[in-house]
Amino acid sequence: MLGFLVLVLVGTVLLSMPFAVEDGQAPGLMTAVFTATSAVCVTGLVVVDTATYWSTAGELIILGLIQAGGLGIMTLASLLGLLVFRRFGLRMRLTAQTETKSIGLGEVRRLVGRVILVSLIFELVLWVMLALRLYVGYDRRVGAAAYEGLFHSVSAFNNAGFALYSDSLMGFVTDPWICLPIAVAVIVGGIGFPVVLELWRRFRTPRAWSLHTKITVLATAVLLAVGTVLITALEWDNPKTMGAAGWSDKLLAGFFASASARTAGFNSLDVAGMEPATLLVHDMLMFIGGGSAGTAGGIKVATFALLAFVILAEARGEPTVHVLGRKLSDGVQRQALTIVLLGIGLVMSATVALLAVTSLDLDQVLFEVVSAFATVGLSTGITDDLPVFGQLVLIVLMFVGRLGPITLATAMALRERVRRYELPEERTIVG
Template sequence: MALLARLALRRFLPDWRRPARIVVLAFLGVIAIGTTLLMLPIATTSGERADFVSALFTATSAVCVTGLVVVDTPTHWSAFGEIVILALVQIGGLGIMTIASLLGLLVSRKLGLKLQITAQTETKTLDLGDVRRVIRGVLLVTLAFEVLVAGFLVVRFRTGYGYEWLTALYHGVFHSVTAFNNAGFALYPDNLMGFATDGWICVPIAIAVLAGGLGFPVWVEIWRNRRGNRRWSLHTKITLVTSAVLLVIGVGVITLAEWNNPETLGGFGAGGRLVAGFFAGVMPRTAGFNSVDIGEMESGTLLVTNILMFIGGGSASTAGGIKVTTFALLAFVIYAEVRGEPSVHVMGRKLPIGTQRQALTVALLSVGAVVAGTLLLLTLTKLRLETALFETISAFSTVGMTTGVTTETGSWGHLVLIMLMFLGRVGPITLASALALRERSRRYELPEERPIVG
């Protein structure tokens, strides 16, 4: 009888022990813990308990490394609350399963097969044998960039703005961690608008954002290939080339479009415009910091920013979006179809059909999520289409940029953005597989028939 009951449960209930579902549950667990900590009286400057929605929104935004806020970070949250946010950002950036795998590696000096598979789900490594190296690389790359950028910021805050050493250290570490993890949380009410023309602040933060957005597998391969005696993998080549092209396009288009806008770049000198334009072009990749008022940008600039946010950064990175590899692979698929080629070839390699289907699935599910989220915001709030779409893409792509309307969406709008941030962080395919009751394998094929396309 017990055996029959167990078989029935396996038949009709989802197996939450599968790696993809463990990732979802882990993120939910950390968000729940973060929400509880932020609801403690000690977490606010007023000493009163934060309301549930504000705490949940902030915790989700931190764990999902987004940066959207419904309350002002430096004025609403105490030092304890800010440290909780910083810890959640670091945990979300590294990946819950990556941290668990690191702890297991340190304690037992080895990784079990199940733990390796779980880590592979989070880090999205290509080969199971590379998981251990990637996990070590996650920690080393993260610490290296965060310490280096924090050092620059600490010195600048101390020498350029007269901060006390302890204050400079706190601000430097906080912004370094949130920058590398593409979170976008800042310790100033106007985010980083007070440093718009300061290259010693903006450039290191932008570099940290770009570094975190490339992805841990790419950095591990860069390190392994530092002597130039190894062949680059297709993933690394696509990520580096596409990221560079999108960076040039983003910086160039946004800088030119806003050059004479007196509400954004137009109020600065030539040097300040270049610094602020570079910063504005990097942030959609997907950090969420802003040194100019996004709400005052031209409509064309907002459209370009939407596109860059939706594409996002590299796979297995701290960035969000559909990822540059997904975007590039779909572009190659379209190119091959236009040319009438029976298969897709990318940089000297043939692209598997399964990979093409995966890229298409990620892109279409993401479009569906953005459309649904935008419709919900338009229904629940009085936002215009332009601002609702921008807010939705920013949340889903875990960017954190806003035109200043996040607080105007109300509790129901906040819940919509929370769902979008969570979905964007764990990924459409991961979430879908976690919610699916079971996997099905097709044991036969039906007769082929070709419908009319277009």
């Protein structure tokens, strides 16, 4: 967390320089801090228009912060996951205690190398696709097409949501050659590096997938489908969003919105014009987020899915929780419940705080808070209208929402101890 804080401070200093702004005037401190935090935490919320406010140098600084933040999240989260797996692996339990808490330098190098390699491959492929489409379909000059393609490929794979267009991607709402590649990059970047690596190796043998991969892939597919259906149905006749589009364009827009709501931050529809029910669907999708050890935010799909299995087991009256042929440990259940309840508490506290200092509607405030906590970056357009206190609340939410769940889950896993005695059991009234 200190490393990411230093990165935010460095980004703030760089963005505070006059050369980072289009008009050559140094920005205010809050603008620089907010933008740097949003970029490092790969969120995408902004208080100024990225396309017109920042110079090319400023945009490149933002791009560098996004890349550093995305790689840092995937690398550190994967390393922490490796530490947890080794801590509880059977083979490591049989070795010396000092070895169970150490990770070899060779493993770190291989893991970091794989994260960087996978990231660069996907970003390079998306860069080429977007650049070609912008050059051929939108008459961009070669340099402009290459620059815009590079910026949006890095922003998409890292789930950052920063765009070089004032209306985000609304100008490409009916273009599958832009929306679908970006949606795929968002899903791959947000599903988590361990899952991507395992799918790369064992894509044709799903029975050999780990439980984590099975849960993540299944929950991701279900949430994408449910989100697409709900958003498309709720906005079908809305003239402010997709009401005038054809049915195929509506499906494309609904799918892109569902994928982006999971943590990407791009929007091809006008979020401010969406129905209240659609905003609530977005709130739920954003809060759940994407996969662990990826660039996605939220409580993570695995956490959500595990709690769903816990509820199912309790509804059936079963004494233990079974998930896809495996028994779920009590410790994992407690960790999942803790992360969800702490996330709800943080979102509710921030929502109350913003409602107390603004005259905005609950729909708008809750949407903004969940977007910041889940590092999504979608907004109804109120970010720059918030007072300084409100923007500080969002900065804290972005930082805590980005790093808090990772460090909290790892700390709880590594601190798990064996209790050598139990107190007398007693039940209380529940419900």
